[in-house]
Amino acid sequence: MRKISRLGHEARIGWSLVAPALAVIALIAIFPLGWTFWESLHLDELRMPWLGKPFVGLANYIEIAKDPRFWAALGHTAFFTVVSISLELVIGLFLALAMNRVFRGRGFVRAAVLVPWAIPTVVAALLWRFIFESQGGIANALLVDAGILKQPMVWFIQTSTAWVPVILADVWKTTPFVALLLLAGLQNIDLTLYEAAAVDGANAWWQLRHITLPLLKPAILVTLIFRTLDGFRVFDLIYVLTGGGPGTSTEPVALYTFNALLQNLRFGYGSALSVVIFAITFGLALLYVRGLGVRLGGEES
Amino acid sequence: MRRGPASRKLKQGALSLAANSRSAFILALALAGPLAACAPTSNKGETVLTFSGSALGAEGTLVAKQLKRFMELNPGVRVELQRTPDDASQRHQLYVQWLNARVGNPSILQLDVVWTPEFAAAGWVLPLDRYGPPRAEFFPATITANTWAGKLYALPWFADVGLLYRRTDLVPNEPKTLEEMVTDAQAAMSRRGGPRYGIVWQGARYEGLITGFVEYLGAFGGRIIDDKGEVVVNRPEAVRALEFMRDELYKTNVAPLDVLTWHEEEARFAFQNGNAVFMRNWPYPVAAMSDTAQSKVAGKFAVSPMPASGAAPSGHSTAALGGAQLAINAYTDHPDAAYKLIAYLTAPEQMLERAQAVGQYPTRPALYNDARLRSAIAIPLENARRAIESATPRPVTPIYTELSEILQIELHRALVRQVEPREALNSAAARINALIERTGMRKLMSGAAKESAP
Numbered sequence: 001m002r003k004i005s006r007l008g009h010e011a012r013i014g015w016s017l018v019a020p021a022l023a024v025i026a027l028i029a030i031f032p033l034g035w036t037f038w039e040s041l042h043l044d045e046l047r048m049p050w051l052g053k054p055f056v057g058l059a060n061y062i063e064i065a066k067d068p069r070f071w072a073a074l075g076h077t078a079f080f081t082v083v084s085i086s087l088e089l090v091i092g093l094f095l096a097l098a099m100n101r102v103f104r105g106r107g108f109v110r111a112a113v114l115v116p117w118a119i120p121t122v123v124a125a126l127l128w129r130f131i132f133e134s135q136g137g138i139a140n141a142l143l144v145d146a147g148i149l150k151q152p153m154v155w156f157i158q159t160s161t162a163w164v165p166v167i168l169a170d171v172w173k174t175t176p177f178v179a180l181l182l183l184a185g186l187q188n189i190d191l192t193l194y195e196a197a198a199v200d201g202a203n204a205w206w207q208l209r210h211i212t213l214p215l216l217k218p219a220i221l222v223t224l225i226f227r228t229l230d231g232f233r234v235f236d237l238i239y240v241l242t243g244g245g246p247g248t249s250t251e252p253v254a255l256y257t258f259n260a261l262l263q264n265l266r267f268g269y270g271s272a273l274s275v276v277i278f279a280i281t282f283g284l285a286l287l288y289v290r291g292l293g294v295r296l297g298g299e300e301s
Numbered sequence: 302m303r304r305g306p307a308s309r310k311l312k313q314g315a316l317s318l319a320a321n322s323r324s325a326f327i328l329a330l331a332l333a334g335p336l337a338a339c340a341p342t343s344n345k346g347e348t349v350l351t352f353s354g355s356a357l358g359a360e361g362t363l364v365a366k367q368l369k370r371f372m373e374l375n376p377g378v379r380v381e382l383q384r385t386p387d388d389a390s391q392r393h394q395l396y397v398q399w400l401n402a403r404v405g406n407p408s409i410l411q412l413d414v415v416w417t418p419e420f421a422a423a424g425w426v427l428p429l430d431r432y433g434p435p436r437a438e439f440f441p442a443t444i445t446a447n448t449w450a451g452k453l454y455a456l457p458w459f460a461d462v463g464l465l466y467r468r469t470d471l472v473p474n475e476p477k478t479l480e481e482m483v484t485d486a487q488a489a490m491s492r493r494g495g496p497r498y499g500i501v502w503q504g505a506r507y508e509g510l511i512t513g514f515v516e517y518l519g520a521f522g523g524r525i526i527d528d529k530g531e532v533v534v535n536r537p538e539a540v541r542a543l544e545f546m547r548d549e550l551y552k553t554n555v556a557p558l559d560v561l562t563w564h565e566e567e568a569r570f571a572f573q574n575g576n577a578v579f580m581r582n583w584p585y586p587v588a589a590m591s592d593t594a595q596s597k598v599a600g601k602f603a604v605s606p607m608p609a610s611g612a613a614p615s616g617h618s619t620a621a622l623g624g625a626q627l628a629i630n631a632y633t634d635h636p637d638a639a640y641k642l643i644a645y646l647t648a649p650e651q652m653l654e655r656a657q658a659v660g661q662y663p664t665r666p667a668l669y670n671d672a673r674l675r676s677a678i679a680i681p682l683e684n685a686r687r688a689i690e691s692a693t694p695r696p697v698t699p700i701y702t703e704l705s706e707i708l709q710i711e712l713h714r715a716l717v718r719q720v721e722p723r724e725a726l727n728s729a730a731a732r733i734n735a736l737i738e739r740t741g742m743r744k745l746m747s748g749a750a751k752e753s754a755p
Contacts, residue, residue: 046398047419050422051741134562154559154561156561156562157717245713247710247717247719262394264702
């Protein structure tokens with residue numbers, strides 16, 4: 001009896017100690033989310049006050065489900081995320097392995113590699129736009145000189161070629177970040193493992209497959225979480241580079257939502273879209289965190 | 302102590318906040334904007350107006366000068382200049398957010414030509430009819446664009462029109478038809494040392510694409526929405542207009558594929574550097590292109606209205622209408638004084654002064670007989686006047702912005718050859734009809750038609 005009440009007392013102190021933090025979380029995360037959700041159940045078109053602001057239940061969500069442009073945007077987002085992250089992981093791993101070696105000027109190289117990451121996304125996007133823009137652009141000049149293209153092309157008017165600058169720009173900008181995260185993972189690996197393996201006659205490839213990669217898994221997963229969530233919210237890069245075009249064939253969900261919410265000022269529908277994006281990213285995060293937790297647990301045992 | 306207008310405004314803002322329960326985001330913007338911009342401290346009995354309009358560079362100097370003169374003529378009124386973004390869509394967004402929060406500042410709004418019906422239907426601007434505005438003194442198209450449900454909601458301040466620029470050294474005579482324009486372009490391109498491009502226009506997926514399309518559409522006798530409010534953008538004339546634009550890119554090869562990513566400035570650079578025979582653009586580049594220091598075509602170009610198609614009997618020469626309008630904020634405390642200012646700024650003298658200072662076209666036909674305008678506008682007055690007379694407003698409807706977005710996407714899809722023109726326009730028509738249903742426009746428009754019937 002006494003024990004229970006003591007626990008209760010401690011629990012109360014505990015709760016009161018975390019209360020401010022919980023209040024802050026409620027204020028900055030839960031409250032806006034709740035409001036957005038409430039808004040998403042209404043028809044609220046800022047430009048059309050004559051429609052009023054009636055409660056419409058799930059009508060906005062039904063409109064989303066029926067809108068081919070939304071599904072296409074979801075597809076574009078998934079495509080962008082998968083392709084750019086795969087490239088970033090592979091190239092980032094190479095960079096990390098290289099930077100992990102001991103060589104003169106390693107500190108300088110590590111810092112230099114981060115430069116693209118330090119450039120604001122919009123600036124980077126404008127840079128890449130400049131490179132690929134117009135038939136007289138730098139990319140065209142280089143490719144024609146190298147004999148890869150017969151004549152200059154307009155990159156942004158075909159879906160397949162419009163993706164090239166978008167994905168290149170993302171890979172260029174974000175690979176350093178991926179490399180850095182992986183490098184941190186590499187430095188946690190006990191070097192004696194390699195020494196032991198070398199004594200046993202294992203070659204470099206065997207060491208990579210059976211020591212480096214398995215022990216790097218947590219770092220890879222952390223990287224994947226960050227990058228998938230980033231990739232799913234991609235906005236500025238595509239906004240500047242293609243504007244979602246040609247037509248709407250490179251439009252990601254974030255751009256579509258921006259359009260509904262801030263261009264067309266459809267607050268109800270836009271809120272519903274925001275809730276959907278939130279649900280998707282939340283689901284992905286949960287999936288990853290669970291995956292990560294299992295791996296970490298497995299490692300400890 | 303008397304409470305100043307600033308605190309009163311704050312209180313109004315807070316009340317409207319409670320009443321509307323808009324998202325905090327909007328409120329922050331809505332309140333911070335006008336409050337930060339101006340906290341007018343008025344003497345007793347003085348009427349304070351706030352004016353927001355293009356206020357950069359020479360235009361800013363001019364506006365300040367005219368406002369000062371207005372205040373001298375109207376001693377009881379003080380006008381304060383409130384800065385708003387020069388970018389049209391940013392200004393639009395701010396206006397909508399402020400008006401949703403029922404903010405009375407700025408008292409005079411500068412509207413883009415396609416916003417007036419939207420603001421009128423929303424009840425954000427006041428009808429001007431009770432002040433007896435001199436409708437007949439303005440170009441009819443500029444009045445149509447500002448009329449909703451039979452009432453006039455804004456006065457045209459200056460006009461922008463789509464024009465056809467032509468290299469006179471390569472094509473001495475103005476082409477009479479679109480078809481002639483294409484053959485002229487081809488002939489000039491195939492000359493030794495002729496320009497790379499035949500015609501350049503604005504084909505990126507944005508509002509500029511619609512203005513260009515409206516001109517080709519009129520040239521073939523098509524419309525987007527007809528007088529009965531029916532969506533007719535997928536009729537054969539419209540399909541032919543879009544096919545003509547597409548043929549310029551892929552068949553007659555007079556327009557470079559680059560134009561599908563171009564806005565006004567890219568087209569200007571190409572023409573100004575001597576790389577194009579024709580260009581579709583607004584009047585603004587005339588000044589820069591006449592300057593020998595930066596232009597390779599100074600003295601070698603002329604401007605005329607866009608021609609009609611020679612193959613479409615119902616087609617007519619058409620220019621897209623742009624420009625700025627002045628309207629009264631419905632939440633202002635001083636609508637009468639606000640109208641006085643609008644009437645002053647749109648009076649012939651101020652308009653002429655504006656044309657002389659910044660080269661913007663007056664919206665009053667009478668001024669085109671005034672010799673003083675000749676030196677202000679770098680092109681023959683007759684051509685300017687003809688272009689404005691052939692100007693046609695884009696669809697005059699409160700849902701214009703979303704309608705335009707639908708069309709931009711579908712036109713662009715057809716022009717980059719993702720779909721066929723007919724298919725694109727059918728899809729546009731279906732989506733515009735769905736938009737009309739969703740927004741209750743059908744009812745609103747029939748109501749508007751009834752109201753406008755005397």
